Amino acid sequence: AQKVTQAQTEISVVEKEDVTLDCVYETRDTTYYLFWYKQPPSGELVFLIRRNSFDEQNEISGRYSWNFQKSTSSFNFTITASQVVDSAVYFCALSENTDKLIFGTGTRLQVFP
Amino acid sequence: DAEITQSPRHKITETGRQVTLACHQTWNHNNMFWYRQDLGHGLRLIHYSYGVHDTNKGEVSDGYSVSRSNTEDLPLTLESAASSQTSVYFCASSESIRGGGYTFGSGTRLTVV
Numbered sequence: 001a002q003k004v005t006q007a008q009t010e011i012s013v014v015e016k017e018d019v020t021l022d023c024v025y026e027t028r029d030t031t032y033y034l035f036w037y038k039q040p041p042s043g044e045l046v047f048l049i050r051r052n053s054f055d056e057q058n059e060i061s062g063r064y065s066w067n068f069q070k071s072t073s074s075f076n077f078t079i080t081a082s083q084v085v086d087s088a089v090y091f092c093a094l095s096e097n098t099d100k101l102i103f104g105t106g107t108r109l110q111v112f113p
Numbered sequence: 114d115a116e117i118t119q120s121p122r123h124k125i126t127e128t129g130r131q132v133t134l135a136c137h138q139t140w141n142h143n144n145m146f147w148y149r150q151d152l153g154h155g156l157r158l159i160h161y162s163y164g165v166h167d168t169n170k171g172e173v174s175d176g177y178s179v180s181r182s183n184t185e186d187l188p189l190t191l192e193s194a195a196s197s198q199t200s201v202y203f204c205a206s207s208e209s210i211r212g213g214g215y216t217f218g219s220g221t222r223l224t225v226v
Contacts, residue, residue, distance in 0.1 A: 006155075035215075045203065045217040091155060099144055099163070099207060100171070101215055105155040 002027045004094050006104035013082050014112050021077040021107045023092030029053075034068065034075045035093040035101065045091075051075065082111045115140040119204050119218035126225055132191045134221050136204030142216070143209040145187040147171075147179065149200040150220075156203060162187055163209065194225045 003026040013019045025034065036048040049059060051068055059066045063080045079086050092104045117138040126132050136145065143164045148156040158171030160179040168179050176198060178190045191198055204218040 009153075043201070044219050047214070050214065095215075099209070100158060100161060101146065101205070101207075102158070103148075103156040105153060 002029075002032075002094050002096055002100075002102050004092050004102055004104035006092055006107050008107045009105075010108040010110070012110045012112065015083060016081050017111075018078060018080050019082050019109065019111075021079075021090050021092075021109065023075045023077065023104060025073050025075065025092070025094045027073075027094060027096050029096040032094060032096040035095070036066065036075075036077050037091045037093065039089040039091065039106070041088070048077075048090075079109075082109075084111050084113055087111045117204060117206055117216050117218045119202075119221050121221060122219065123222045124224070126194050126223070128194060128196060128225055130194050132194050132223065134189045134191075134202055134204075134223070136187050136189065136218060137185055138204075138206040138216070139185065140206055140208075140216060141184060142206035143184065144207040145181070146205040146207070146215075147177070147187065147189045148203045148205065149173065149198075150203060151200050159189065159202075160187075191223075194223075196225050199223060199225045 005024045032053045034051045038046040056068050065078045067076045087110050089106045089108045091106045093101050095101050120135045146161040147159040150156045157173045159173055159177050162168050162181040202221045205215050207215045
């Protein structure tokens with residue numbers, strides 16, 4: 001069965017600190033997709049990244065980077081030089097052959113000035 | 114522009130009443146999903162549909178039903194609202210190709226008193 005674990009319930013940092021959000025997944029499929037979403041205080045879900053299981057290259061987008069490691073079933077998200085606007089709940093999610101998107105419980109990130 | 118809309122944005126109802134939450138998408142996506150978001154649980158799948166006249170139960174389907182009479186709409190009905198169904202509800206749609214992008218509505222905050 002598919003499962004996504006985000007063990008960090010809440011993280012607090014001071015602006016300009018780097019922060020890593022952990023995501024561990026379980027799946028029996030060889031083809032699957034991993035996602036990260038951001039939910040700011042306004043409540044909407046904002047898509048950040050999608051990665052398929054055959055592409056283990058790390059990805060960088062501005063201050064955001066993602067580290068995908070199949071050997072440890074992890075898809076971690078790092079924010080470099082965090083800003084107050086990064087304060088949000090971040091969700092990791094997994095989609096396999098059924099196309100259902102299964103979410104982790106989320107990590108609340110608070111960035112203080 | 115294509116979009117996915119949920120209505121109402123906020124709803125207060127009484128225990129025992131039947132409530133229907135609307136979800137309408139103009140992406141022409143075959144896949145549609147309903148999630149509920151609760152603190153400590155992340156987003157959990159209620160029901161989903163892969164196309165017209167197709168509906169499937171998710172992990173928290175008790176007390177909910179859906180019907181899919183066309184591509185655009187997947188209304189969620191609470192047969193007899195309970196206080197445990199107080200939550201934020203999100204509708205989503207996706208392309209019916211592996212790894213297709215998911216689009217989320219803005220959410221409906223439902224309070225059962």
